[in-house]
Structures are given as C-alpha cells and as structure tokens.
Amino acid sequence: xxxxxxxxxxxxxxxxxxxxxxxxxxxxxxxxxxxxxxxxxxxxxxxxxxxxxxxxxxxxxxxxxxxxxxxxxxxxxxxxxxxxxxxxxxxxxxxxxxxxxxxxxxxxxxxxxxxxxxxxxxxxxxxxxxxxxxxxxxxxxxxxxxxxxxxxxxxxxxxxxxxxxxxxxxxxxxxxxxxxxxxxxxxxxxx
Numbered sequence: 001x002x003x004x005x006x007x008x009x010x011x012x013x014x015x016x017x018x019x020x021x022x023x024x025x026x027x028x029x030x031x032x033x034x035x036x037x038x039x040x041x042x043x044x045x046x047x048x049x050x051x052x053x054x055x056x057x058x059x060x061x062x063x064x065x066x067x068x069x070x071x072x073x074x075x076x077x078x079x080x081x082x083x084x085x086x087x088x089x090x091x092x093x094x095x096x097x098x099x100x101x102x103x104x105x106x107x108x109x110x111x112x113x114x115x116x117x118x119x120x121x122x123x124x125x126x127x128x129x130x131x132x133x134x135x136x137x138x139x140x141x142x143x144x145x146x147x148x149x150x151x152x153x154x155x156x157x158x159x160x161x162x163x164x165x166x167x168x169x170x171x172x173x174x175x176x177x178x179x180x181x182x183x184x185x186x187x188x189x190x191x
Contacts, residue, residue, distance in 0.1 A: 065126045065139040068117055070161045078158065080115060080136035081108040086128035094121040095128060117156040137161075 003010075014020060071079040082099035100113035128137055 060141060062141070064141045065124045065129075067140050067142050068128070068156060068161055069138050069140050070115065070158070071136055071138060078112060078115070078136060079134050080112050080132075081134055082110040082112045083133065085131045085133060086137055089127045089131040091125060091127065092121045092123050094118040112158065115158040115161065117161070118154065119156055120154045 073079055080097075082097055084097055084099075087093075087095040087097055094117055096114065096116045096118075097112050098114035099110045101109055102111050103109050105111070124139070126139055129139055
C-alpha cells in the first residue's frame with residue numbers, strides 16, 4: 001500500500017488488532033482506579049484532590065486570569081472613570097458600562113453608574129486589564145462561581161466586582177480634588 005504523505009504513520013499488527021489496545025487502556029484505567037481507591041480506603045488524600053475553597057490547585061499559574069476585580073480609591077469609590085476602553089477592546093463584547101456625570105470631581109467628571117461583565121461570554125483574555133488607563137480593573141487567580149441554572153447569576157455586577165476582594169492599591173493613584181475658587185465657572189450648579 002502506497003503512502004499518501006511522506007510522514008504518514010503506519011500501524012503494526014499490534015495496533016491493527018484493536019481489542020488488544022482496548023484491553024491495554026482498560027488495564028491502565030483499572031490500575032489508576034484501584035490506586036486511588038486504596039488511598040481513599042486508608043484515609044489518605046488522593047493525588048489530585050484539592051478541597052476547594054480551602055485549598056487552591058497547585059498547578060495554577062501565578063499569572064492565571066480568573067475573576068475580575070475593580071480597584072478602589074481612598075474614599076471607597078471605584079477607580080474606573082467610565083472611559084469604555086475595556087469594553088472597546090473586549091473581543092467577546094461582554095463588558096457593559098453605563099457612565100454617569102459627577103461634576104463635583106474636577107479630575108474625572110465621569111464615573112460608572114453600571115459596570116457589568118457577562119461571564120457566560122467572557123473568554124478571560126485579560127485585554128480589559130491591559131487596556132485600562134487608570135488601573136481600575138484587574139484579574140485575580142480565583143475562579144468565578146459559574147454553576148447556575150439562572151443566566152442572570154453569571155453577570156458580574158459592580159457591587160460584586162468592587163466588594164468581593166477590595167483592592168485599594170492602584171498603580172496609578174487617583175488625583176486628589178483641588179478646591180476651586182468661589183468665582184470659578186465650574187462651581188456653578190449644572191442642569
């Protein structure tokens with residue numbers, strides 16, 4: 001029989017008899033099962049068991065991208081200035097930000113009224129973290145709570161993102177407001 005490709009693998013007679021390969025696979029599976037069952041019967045922890053949430057998997061990379069966290073200013077508000085850079089760069093279009101005006105803040109008069117992430121669409125690429133000019137969003141190692149029958153529970157709301165693990169050490173500190181003189185035009189009430 002002629003090969004179609006120069007590096008096409010050829011099976012020997014041992015591989016052609018599929019029953020022998022199936023029995024070989026069953027032998028491997030049975031040996032692993034019996035070894036783990038013996039560890040369980042002797043009250044030893046299994047080789048791959050991690051008791052979540054008390055323990056984390058040891059093979060997680062320190063750079064693992066998991067749950068999103070919003071950083072906070074010194075006064076407890078979110079660091080985000082609703083610039084929509086994270087929503088623009090997101091390839092899955094899973095970030096929704098509704099901006100509101102805050103004219104009392106001279107440095108950044110916009111803040112997010114609503115900041116939501118649809119975890120059913122998020123691909124955890126980390127582009128939102130890289131695109132944020134204010135260091136307002138980060139990703140921590142922990143995994144969000146995904147198992148649910150309700151799709152609404154898969155949305156990360158601003159309260160969850162802000163209060164889950166408060167982070168108050170942004171790399172780019174939020175500027176402290178400068179008091180304006182009494183005759184400054186921005187001190188008047190805005191409609």
